[in-house]
Amino acid sequence: MELRTVLVEPKNEENIGAVARVLKNFGFYNYNLYMVKPPSIGSKARYVASHARDLLATARIVSTIEEAVKDASIVVGTTSKRGISKSKQLRMGTLTPSQLKEKIKRGNKEGILALLFGREDIGLLNEELKRCDMVVSIPTSPDYPVMNLSHAVAVVIYELRDTGKYTDTDTDTDTVSTSNALKLASFEDKERLFRHIQTFLDEIEYKEHKKERTMLMLRRLLGRAELTPREIQTLRGILRKAEWKILYSHTSNR
Known part of the structure; x- marks a missing residue:
């Protein structure tokens, strides 16, 4: 499957630059990064991105989550909460990144997996999580469970690095063959x-x-x-x- 990282209304351009750097660290190149209503991408983001500035230049800027995921086959939301209030009627069981990896690796599937990462201050809203196919939560200390945006992206992408397609590289090798793949x-x-x-x-x-x-x-x-x-x-x-x-x-x- 092709992996797509979607940043939902990120506030800090340095975090955006750090995310671009993380993606390139793990082999995800152009057109893998989508951003919903980001701030202006300036010199701070480019400085932090370092040699991943090209990912900032090719990032897709969209107005809604729907635009970012409309062609995706699987939409995965991320949250720091492992249990959500029953009164909110949102009891979606969360997966760890490694559990998500195992689910994706089962069978040969063709399509796009979109990973949604929420706002630095409030994350993804309940209504946004409800529309996801799966929800992932990174196991962290209960004393301080909320991770920096770019760090969260790094943990999830590291786990999924050998399940997705590397794009726009000098090699034709994909980590998952799409021949006879099941189109989702x-x-x-x-x-x-x-x-x-x-x-x-x-x-x-x-x-x-x-x-x-x-x-x-x-x-x-x-x-x-x-x-x-x-x-x-x-x-x-x-x-x-x-x-x-x-x-x-x-x-x-x-």
Whole structure:
């Protein structure tokens, strides 16, 4: 799989420079770095990046997370919290970076894995984590669990360095062969499925107070399933058939 690092609203340009340097340290070159609403990239970022300044020049600047991950097959959020309030209805089990590595290495999969790293002060919001297929947390001391942005990127990228594709190097070697690889559905494909499921729940008058929790559970379940485009089409076909049967039943009873 191709790995993509997405920095969500980073505040500090020195951290951005340090992230670029980390990516190049572990063999990830041009077009691997996306940034959502970053600050201006100036001399401080370039100084810290050192010989990785080219990554800053080719980084993709976008306005939303959706733009950064729309073509990604797997979206992984990062958080310093290993347990999130039940009242928030966000009980997504977190993986360690090494556990994520093992999940990715199973089978030969083709697609983009997007790693989301949150803001230096508040990280990723709960609503942003809910839309991720998986969530990763780095095991740290409970006395001081929050890591510097570039350090967190370094830990995760180090673990995943031999699972992803190295791009724009002088060699044609990829660490994972894409021949006969299983092509996974994109984030956009899955979002269309989730919108369809949401509409279906409305149509069957699913209990309002259960909808949010049910949708989160389905996102977790289907996110772990690593669906292909054909599987997405099949699931949506089943939903359309059920919708048609419900409509026909209502029409016949009039």
